[in-house]
Amino acid sequence: MVAMDAVTVISHRRDGLVQSAAELRAVAEAAAHGTWTDDQLAAWLMAAYLRPLTLDETADLTLAMAASGKRLDLTGLPKPWLDKHSTGGVGDKTTLVLLPLLASFGLTMVKMSGRGLGITGGTIDKLESVPGFRIDLTPAEMVAQASRIGLALTGQTPRLAPADGKLYALRDVTATVGSIPLITSSILSKKIAGGAETVVIDVKCGSGAFMRDLSSAKELAHWLTEVGRRAGLRVATHVTDMDQPLGRCAGNALEVREALAVLAGREQGRFTELCVHLAVSTLAEVGRPASEAEVRQALVGGTALAKAKEWFAAQGADISVFESENWCIAPHVHEVSWPGEPGWVKRVDAGQVGHAVVHLGGGREKKTDTIDPSVGVETLVAVGDKVEPGQTLFRVHTAGQDVPDILSAVQVVTEQIVPCSLFLG
Numbered sequence: 001m002v003a004m005d006a007v008t009v010i011s012h013r014r015d016g017l018v019q020s021a022a023e024l025r026a027v028a029e030a031a032a033h034g035t036w037t038d039d040q041l042a043a044w045l046m047a048a049y050l051r052p053l054t055l056d057e058t059a060d061l062t063l064a065m066a067a068s069g070k071r072l073d074l075t076g077l078p079k080p081w082l083d084k085h086s087t088g089g090v091g092d093k094t095t096l097v098l099l100p101l102l103a104s105f106g107l108t109m110v111k112m113s114g115r116g117l118g119i120t121g122g123t124i125d126k127l128e129s130v131p132g133f134r135i136d137l138t139p140a141e142m143v144a145q146a147s148r149i150g151l152a153l154t155g156q157t158p159r160l161a162p163a164d165g166k167l168y169a170l171r172d173v174t175a176t177v178g179s180i181p182l183i184t185s186s187i188l189s190k191k192i193a194g195g196a197e198t199v200v201i202d203v204k205c206g207s208g209a210f211m212r213d214l215s216s217a218k219e220l221a222h223w224l225t226e227v228g229r230r231a232g233l234r235v236a237t238h239v240t241d242m243d244q245p246l247g248r249c250a251g252n253a254l255e256v257r258e259a260l261a262v263l264a265g266r267e268q269g270r271f272t273e274l275c276v277h278l279a280v281s282t283l284a285e286v287g288r289p290a291s292e293a294e295v296r297q298a299l300v301g302g303t304a305l306a307k308a309k310e311w312f313a314a315q316g317a318d319i320s321v322f323e324s325e326n327w328c329i330a331p332h333v334h335e336v337s338w339p340g341e342p343g344w345v346k347r348v349d350a351g352q353v354g355h356a357v358v359h360l361g362g363g364r365e366k367k368t369d370t371i372d373p374s375v376g377v378e379t380l381v382a383v384g385d386k387v388e389p390g391q392t393l394f395r396v397h398t399a400g401q402d403v404p405d406i407l408s409a410v411q412v413v414t415e416q417i418v419p420c421s422l423f424l425g
């Protein structure tokens, strides 16, 4: 029989032995119930970082982490039960559009979302900028709301996948976040605990994302798919560009306003294209195919918007936000113009725009920071655009602090530029 004491489990990982499902269950249970010290969990995490888990081990760890708390029971809700996840990026408000858009096609969308940390924002912070929006639905309220209107979203609760909460917090302070098996188990355990059967995952790649280069983004996508399959979860992945900000706005209330404009069919560009593409491929994935024209019609024809209003109202939000842009407004707006010669935009550095939003107070450097939902940056040019001297590149919404350097996020060249595809794999 395998001894399950902490030192043995840690030493097996340290020595590169294959760990059994029982050993990995011991790690997850220890994280959830506090039966190992933080030092022991941190030692195991560092060993796992240096001696990465195999696909099979990662699936075992994922299932053990999912089983470390409650699982949302969606029995009785119409299938398919779908969740949607993004690995996070600057200006990534896709959830706000995709949830009501897909629910308007009859899918059941039940989602737990997180808060932002660093340059990548979080859906919960964005929705909290909307007066009245409740982000603390109980599991029973989630299920009741999803059965009534087809969608529900809540913040992460310590009752679902508590092992991930503990392990993630320790990874954050032990330089062990960037391990593909650990990221995979962290993401998928929460999806399984949330009751989903199918998950669509947008793996972001570029300067405004966790994964900076294409090969690591593709590797993460591969791991998510393969570990999902082993753990009984259908995972569809997309790798998409995050080198320039996604859409026009980065900053919480600004992003909600932009998402509502997309839902009303009023906004074009790369963000709208991403939403349409993800919706079309998700509907095909779950056997409810719809054409691109039908998805676009749901946006311009009002059905997605009507579903979004139903959703916001169900979660207590003031739905006058659908009629007016005049809510959660920052007191100052500064325009940043192009001071150089005419040319074409070669680069808009998403990472730098994200750091500017954090600097303004729209994001957190550390988990305990409070944020100002009204601040942010509107990026008015995209890679490939022609720019003229004096043209406005950014609108910076501030609470009165100094405007961070953002001009250097833009590179303009004299030859015409063809933007890279939004869809990278």
Ligand code: URA
Pocket: 087, 168, 177, 182, 183, 184, 186, 187
């Ligand atoms: N998102 C998660 O939920 N977990 C990780 O480990 C990284 C990103």
